[in-house]
Every structure is written in structure tokens, then in C-alpha cells.
Amino acid sequence: MTGPSSYQRIYAAVRRIPKGRVSTYGAIARVAGLDGQARQVGYALSALPSGSSVPWHRVINAQGRLSLERAASGAGITQRLRLVREGIVVDAGGRVSLEKFGWRIRAAKRRRD
DNA sequence: CCACTGACGAGTG
DNA sequence: GCACTCGCCAGTG
Numbered sequence: 001m002t003g004p005s006s007y008q009r010i011y012a013a014v015r016r017i018p019k020g021r022v023s024t025y026g027a028i029a030r031v032a033g034l035d036g037q038a039r040q041v042g043y044a045l046s047a048l049p050s051g052s053s054v055p056w057h058r059v060i061n062a063q064g065r066l067s068l069e070r071a072a073s074g075a076g077i078t079q080r081l082r083l084v085r086e087g088i089v090v091d092a093g094g095r096v097s098l099e100k101f102g103w104r105i106r107a108a109k110r111r112r113d
Numbered sequence: 114c115c116a117c118t119g120a121c122g123a124g125t126g
Numbered sequence: 127g128c129a130c131t132c133g134c135c136a137g138t139g
Contacts, residue, residue: 006136025121029134037134042120059120067120075120118138125131 006034010044017058020086021103022096024062031105042067057082058103060096069094 004012013031017023025038034040045056057079061067066083068076080090088101 026123029121034134036122038121039119039134040121040136043136044120046120056120061120062122071120079120116139119136122133123131126129 006032006037006040007044007047009033010041011048011054014045014054014056014059017055017103019055020088020101022058022060022083022088022098022101023103023105024098025059025067026062027103027105028059038062064095064098066090066094066096 009032010028013028014023016031017028025041028041029035029038032041041059045054045059048054048056066076066079068079070076076094080094083090083096088096090096
């Protein structure tokens with residue numbers, strides 16, 4: 001076998017984000033062993049079928065903004081709704097404080113999730 | 114094979 | 127904060 005696909009590793013990494021926290025495309029890429037391929041993370045998430053159990057809404061960009069906020073589809077609204085429902089504060093501009101809600105992960109010294 | 118496109122990111126001005 | 131460039135890589139025509 002060729003081992004798990006990149007997509008599978010990405011989905012597994014996204015599932016690790018605790019409820020009430022958010023992570024970034026770049027950080028997920030790193031956890032998935034795809035350092036520097038943040039773009040692939042977005043590509044993988046866009047391929048998710050509706051109804052997936054993967055918490056894709058917890059993935060935002062490195063600037064703390066919801067990438068779908070600009071999108072013309074309703075996905076941006078869904079993401080915002082899900083985040084707020086988990087207690088995450090999303091401002092009018094579709095921004096989240098990574099300082100307060102960012103998932104802090106350390107491969108070496110992992111104090112908490 | 115080439116060109117272009119993306120739910121991205123870091124760097125520069 | 128905004129605009130632009132370059133690096134990444136899979137999918138599409």
C-alpha cells in the first residue's frame with residue numbers, strides 16, 4: 001500500500017482540534033506532516049462532503065480570518081454559526097482572536113490541548 | 114507539457 | 127491594513 005493519502009492525514013489532524021478552539025491551514029499542514037503545504041489543506045477541506053464529521057469550521061487562516069467569509073456561498077455563514085455556537089467570538093469582519101481561541105499545540109512540550 | 118486556478122502563508126513596500 | 131510576489135502542489139483543460 002502507499003499508506004494514507006494526504007487528505008486522510010489532513011482530516012485526522014483537523015479532528016484533533018478541540019471544540020471551542022480554532023487552528024490555521026498552515027498549522028494543520030504541519031501536524032499532518034505536510035509542512036509548507038497549507039494550500040493543500042484548503043483543497044482537502046473543500047473536497048469534504050456535506051455532513052462530514054470533520055470539524056472543518058475550526059480551520060481559519062493565519063490572519064485569524066474566516067477564508068469563507070468572502071466566499072459568495074453560504075458556507076461562510078455556516079462556519080460562523082458553528083464557531084459562535086462553540087463559544088468562539090467572531091467579530092463583524094469575520095475575525096477570530098488566535099491569542100484567545102487558537103489551538104496551542106507543541107510536538108515537544110504539549111501542556112494541554 | 115503548458116497555463117491557470119485554489120477554503121494558504123511569509124515576506125516586502 | 128492593503129497590494130503584490132513567490133513558494134507549495136493537485137486538479138483541470
